[in-house]
Amino acid sequence: MSGDVTNLARVRERVEAAALANGRSAVDVRLLLAVKTVDATRIRALLEASGHTLIGQNRAQELTATEPELAGVPHETHFIGHLQSNKVNAVMRWVDCVQSVHSARLAERLDRAAAARGRDLEVFVQVNTSGEPTKAGADPDEAGDLAAAVGALEHLRLRGFMTIGANSPDPGRVRGSYEDLAKVRDAVVGAGAPGTADARELSMGMSGDLEVAIAAGASMVRVGSGVFGARD
Numbered sequence: 001m002s003g004d005v006t007n008l009a010r011v012r013e014r015v016e017a018a019a020l021a022n023g024r025s026a027v028d029v030r031l032l033l034a035v036k037t038v039d040a041t042r043i044r045a046l047l048e049a050s051g052h053t054l055i056g057q058n059r060a061q062e063l064t065a066t067e068p069e070l071a072g073v074p075h076e077t078h079f080i081g082h083l084q085s086n087k088v089n090a091v092m093r094w095v096d097c098v099q100s101v102h103s104a105r106l107a108e109r110l111d112r113a114a115a116a117r118g119r120d121l122e123v124f125v126q127v128n129t130s131g132e133p134t135k136a137g138a139d140p141d142e143a144g145d146l147a148a149a150v151g152a153l154e155h156l157r158l159r160g161f162m163t164i165g166a167n168s169p170d171p172g173r174v175r176g177s178y179e180d181l182a183k184v185r186d187a188v189v190g191a192g193a194p195g196t197a198d199a200r201e202l203s204m205g206m207s208g209d210l211e212v213a214i215a216a217g218a219s220m221v222r223v224g225s226g227v228f229g230a231r232d
Ligand SMILES: *Cc1c(COP(=O)(O)O)cnc(C)c1O
Pocket: 034, 036, 058, 080, 081, 164, 205, 206, 207, 208, 222, 223, 224, 225, 226
């Protein structure tokens, strides 16, 4: 457990160093803890010991099992995995943001589920910037239309864009995929469709490449194994 606290402090130092190296301020890059496969007791202990508040879950079932055990611990939960439509209602009860909106259909379902709970939901549009078929997300050329469709929905608040970087040993390719997300964001905000003015966030970068993502403008990096160790 104390190992997690130490690892988290190290990752925070990496984030700060990368921000400063790029002439940015450390507070401009948020750190999201990707907690998939980590049990609730361990998450709870880390949040309590560190004061960290931002976590991300990939699977609806894990989310709904974990959240009741985090009751009373101040935190914000983002959904960052593939969201099936039949899980939208279950997820809606617990999340502050869904970062993985990849289709207008999913956005409409989220909008209806938010309305049914009498709330608004923050969302990011997920973009497949690597072109890898195994990765989720809208194509970069379709992301603008999707963002405009999301912006038009009454109960969704579009806050930005998310991507999983290219899986490549070539830092140039990885960086290219992150720069492409920044271009999508700039084009959307520049086009000025209703409901897109606040879509400034760039959620990109993981344990292995967060420095590359921060250099390309990440406002949020998502870190799992760098804190919790390798998943089995
Ligand atoms: C697991 C995961 C991460 C974190 O990856 P690590 O390499 O463990 O830091 C980030 N984003 C998403 C969507 C993930 O599923």
